[in-house]
Amino acid sequence: MEKIIIAAVAKNGVIGAKGKLPWKSSEEMEFFKNTTTGFPVIMGRKTFQSLSKPLENRTNIVISKSLKTSNINGALVFGSLNSALSYCEKKRFPKVFIIGGEQIFAEAMEIADKMLISEMKGEFEGDTFFPPVDKNKWVKKFIRGYSDFDLYEYIPTED
Numbered sequence: 001m002e003k004i005i006i007a008a009v010a011k012n013g014v015i016g017a018k019g020k021l022p023w024k025s026s027e028e029m030e031f032f033k034n035t036t037t038g039f040p041v042i043m044g045r046k047t048f049q050s051l052s053k054p055l056e057n058r059t060n061i062v063i064s065k066s067l068k069t070s071n072i073n074g075a076l077v078f079g080s081l082n083s084a085l086s087y088c089e090k091k092r093f094p095k096v097f098i099i100g101g102e103q104i105f106a107e108a109m110e111i112a113d114k115m116l117i118s119e120m121k122g123e124f125e126g127d128t129f130f131p132p133v134d135k136n137k138w139v140k141k142f143i144r145g146y147s148d149f150d151l152y153e154y155i156p157t158e159d
């Protein structure tokens with residue numbers, strides 16, 4: 001099962017502001033939707049709560065240590081990233097997308113097979129940041145330019 005981090009990141013590393021995206025980009029939202037539809041999306045509790053509803057046509061998985069239920073508002077809840085990934089392995093999903101937020105990204109960077117990063121064309125005010133990418137562990141490759149962002153793929157370096 002391929003584990004893929006997918007994120008939109010401002011040039012200054014911002015990924016969120018007060019629980020929302022600090023930019024409006026229909027083209028980035030369309031890329032995200034087209035890429036993740038049909039696959040599980042794993043997110044932290046704050047990211048899930050920032051959505052108006054669960055993401056359609058995807059298995060929504062929430063990582064939370066505080067939520068004691070296993071199912072909330074159309075999402076499955078797990079106590080850790082590892083337990084969520086084990087569930088996805090058992091279900092034989094070919095790939096899973098890790099969609100945020102900051103803490104989940106930091107943890108997932110240790111085990112991800114790939115990262116798809118939409119680098120927004122601009123700096124934004126915010127309070128949530130994408131973790132620093134260790135250039136010794138990841139190789140960055142330009143995929144495609146869009147009007148609002150440039151898409152990069154990161155793959156782990158061969159050790």
